[in-house]
Amino acid sequence: MAQILDALSADGVPLRFTAFDGSATGPADAAYGLDLKSPRGASYLATAPGDLGMARAYVAGDLDLVGVHPGDPYELLNAMGDLHFRMPPPKTAAAIARSLGVELLKPPPPPPQEVLPRWRRVAEGLRHSKVRDAEAIHHHYDVSNTFYEYVLGPSMTYTCACYPHDGATLEEAQENKYRLVFDKLRLKEGDHLLDIGCGWGGMVRYAARRGVHVIGATLSAEQAAWAQEAIRQEGLQDFAEVRHSDYRDVTETGFDAVSSIGLTEHIGVRNYAAYFAFIKDHLRTGGMLLNHSITRPDNRRTSTGPFIDRYVFPDGELIGSGTIIASAQDAGLEVRHEENLREHYARTLAGWCANLQANWDACVEEVGEATARVWGLYMAGSRVGFERNVVQLHQVLAVKLDDRGNAGLPLRPWWNA
Incomplete structure (x- = not known):
């Protein structure tokens, strides 16, 4: 997991990242970090890259924020603002997909706190109807x-x-x-x-x-x-x-x-x-x-x-x-x-x-x-x-x-x- 994050990071990882597979990256003495606790959390991150995947993993309890209180994770999120991702070369992307495997690339059901995407809300009427x-x-x-x-x-x-x-x-x-x-x-x-x-x-x-x-x-x-x-x-x-x-x-x-x-x-x-x-x-x-x-x-x-x-x-x-x-x-x-x-x-x-x-x-x-x-x-x-x-x-x-x-x-x- 840590090697994948390193491959996707454009400027290095500014905080500590640890994962359920025993891997880690980022400064060992970093004040803040992310702890990926389960394969399901990895699936959330892989199948919805960006803030949605992170939110799913965090809300579901598969990702912990280290060094901050869950009521105010501002310092960690501020540090994450300096984490920039890049699209890896095709060979690297293929290697990442193989290492994750088919099972981790299947989207898990989202947490119940999540609503349907906009295109599936039509049962509630047109957008901004009463x-x-x-x-x-x-x-x-x-x-x-x-x-x-x-x-x-x-x-x-x-x-x-x-x-x-x-x-x-x-x-x-x-x-x-x-x-x-x-x-x-x-x-x-x-x-x-x-x-x-x-x-x-x-x-x-x-x-x-x-x-x-x-x-x-x-x-x-x-x-x-x-x-x-x-x-x-x-x-x-x-x-x-x-x-x-x-x-x-x-x-x-x-x-x-x-x-x-x-x-x-x-x-x-x-x-x-x-x-x-x-x-x-x-x-x-x-x-x-x-x-x-x-x-x-x-x-x-x-x-x-x-x-x-x-x-x-x-x-x-x-x-x-x-x-x-x-x-x-x-x-x-x-x-x-x-x-x-x-x-x-x-x-x-x-x-x-x-x-x-x-x-x-x-x-x-x-x-x-x-x-x-x-x-x-x-x-x-x-x-x-x-x-x-x-x-x-x-x-x-x-x-x-x-x-x-x-x-x-x-x-x-x-x-x-």
Whole structure:
């Protein structure tokens, strides 16, 4: 196994690799390593090269990460970012295939945490139909509210925080994010806000505490139930409501503002035109939109990669902020400001991983070790992605102009960045 890894590595192996056959490679004194424990793990790696095969082997327990906690394998994944593979010469590839043998080249059944590939999800409807979107959201968000409480912390906020200073805590940064969105939208007491993709209602309750009337919509039944109970406990029923609903089924119009925090990743790039047209139609003249979403650093690719698609966000799509801005403009909204919070998301993910590690035993008891492993791998890997500019996080602020092109806004930004 180790010789095969050496043959495929372009620049050497930067960490320690050991295998069930007794072979090893990489620095003997490396702080981090991989331990391939079984032939089934080798089959996972051989039949799905890349992140999907590694995820299958790791989630199934056939691959162990050495030197890191499964709740936060960031340091190892960061080191693996320097591991580059190459296509071996035909003779070497043939020799590798012979050494593995026929049995190891037969794909084992994937772990039960994995969903079907996109082309086999047709039974759930066309991609980004209401039924299929609901199923995708159910897969990711209806894991367990208790599990999310352990990982996200008291704010129950599953989107990028905004750190006001280096020493800010995760909770302070999440509160500051809601403050930033609230201020950018120029919300005030008596206004009406629509929060689409509202999660557990963090933005809904933040605005309602300040006298704003808010409707939140989420496709997750567990999120909606948790949010409605939180609203009741805070006595905010006269101001706030969270519906278990597709945002496209909201019929009220004339909102002073729309916030969309972490929804755009789920709706599909082809649906951007309809998405922004919906928002414009539901805003009053002079109303504002704050779109907060993960993006790519370019505007060419939309796929999220096989691991993310099969284990984390089925049917998720990412594109550059330029496409988001152009789509908002094409719908007739005027974009007034945008900013990239990429480094903030890396810090947010570090905070979530720290929570997962601190509550590991309870999380495993709640959802099982395999699912907990998926989350540690996904969040730590995403942290590496934000740090290395594989992904970004953009807030785009737009306004619905009147018929004469008037925005009715101050000449300069009115919020505290």
